[in-house]
Amino acid sequence: MEIHLTTNQLLLIASCVLGLAVAWFLYTVGPAWDQFANWKIAQLRPRLQALRLDDEEKLRLYLRLWGGAMLITLIVLGFYLQMIPIALACMYLLYVMPHILIHWAIEHRQTLLRDQMVGASITMANACRAGLALAQGLQTVAEEAPEPLATEFHRIVYQYESGLTLKETLVEAKERLDLDSFTLFVSAVLVCLERGGRITEALERISESLQENQRLERKLDSATAAGRKVMVVLAVFPVGFLGLFYLIFPEGTGMLFTTILGQVVLTAVIGIVYLSIRWSQRIMAIEI
Template sequence: MFKMGLIISSALLTAYAGYMFIDRIADKIKDYYRQKKTDEDKKEKKDIMKILYYEPSSPPARLLKFGFLIVAFALMQMAVGKFVFSGVAAIFAYNLPGMAAKRKYKRMFALFGEQLIDSFGFLRNSLQAGSSLSQALQIMVDQSSPPLSEEFEEVLKKNQFGVPLDKALNELDAKMGNKDLHLGILAMNVTREYGGNLSEILKRVVDVMRDRMRIAKKIDSITAQGKLSGWIITAIPFFLIVVLTLLQPELFGMMFTTVLGNVMLGVAVLFVTVGNIVIQKVVAINI
């Protein structure tokens, strides 16, 4: 039973290592094709993380997920020999690439939102200096850093190839799903169509963005304890499984060797997972 505890611990560590490995490999692939200066379409085809996030049902994404599922199931069968545990590991492995893609893009969206305030400041200053909106956007791209510069550069490229600027901006708005970006793009489209002082409107938008960010940071500091408590409560049962397996292998070993024990463990894992999801939903406050 001591070996059983080591196997479970090793499986959890291997899953986490695989999660981080996917993220690192995706970054390496993206950096490689950026250095090669391939065109945007080719980069999108080669970026597996983009496919996993925006097209999770596409054949490449499904192929990768099923590959992880088969490998995880085979490894757990060889290590443990229990169909229940192998099935749980396979389900987790199937969702692992999607989880890695969501984590990567969540970080990217957060960084994009942080860059918006300064970038809209560049845009406002350029408009006040007499530049057109397209020229001001190009200056903003030159003064900004990825990921914001890459996304707005794509907007300008679409505009150069004949796509109306308002349509390209709306596509970016739908892609990023950022409330502050939506306010800025709405202001750009309205002033382009009906007229108005865009620089003054952007100043007010930036003020709103700063207030929203200040409130969001305050909320994060208040709810941080609740989020941490949720993860600690979730981790305690798994920690106890390992401890009891090591200390009382004859007594707790029946949980792994009998059908009833397997069912009880499965139900316990299900309840712990649902509890963690509920806690995270309660402490997640959107503004």
């Protein structure tokens, strides 16, 4: 009895086999891959730990998915579709993607903490003006501040209640977070603790300074918003142009994928777009 399978059924079976093969490969080489992935992000791990973005289970899962995506790209584009130049370009983009995403997550977390420090300074000044002790003021900020800043202040209060001095807890948080706004806040508090002075006035001046910095940074973001939009449009434009050209002349467009010369041209375009985006990001990365 002969069994005849359609093309769609064969493709489905092949896809299932490929998926099982990738899953088995990731399972067997998982520990070795984890070591390589940890080496890859070793320089960024201290910042992840400092900003509490170091969930080991999620990070290990994401890094294994990253490895699986690179392997699938190599198998599908490199071996199955015989588009080796494009496969190498896509694998390089996937290779650098973790650093890009982790940098973005770190910058996003730092921006949140920086913006929330304005309200925290005002809340702290009001608490001290109301007659609360400094430790009670920190507790008030921890209860009223939004996340993720609330977690950091809760940690300061917890360490203080566990026996550390207020100076030790604040210095530890300052060194761990490494944020200009938080460093300014801690410095003012420590000066008032060691040399005396009206802490409410110091905190009010700090909040005004942080508000001014925040205003300048948002003004800078608004000034560079048009440039970022242009960068996105120019990055997407080659894809739209390729799709439009396929509608007009599908045979010629197909040669970009079926011939080595066409694949090299596509790889060169991908490289130019990638380098242009990185260059534009460095130009617009202005710090105050």
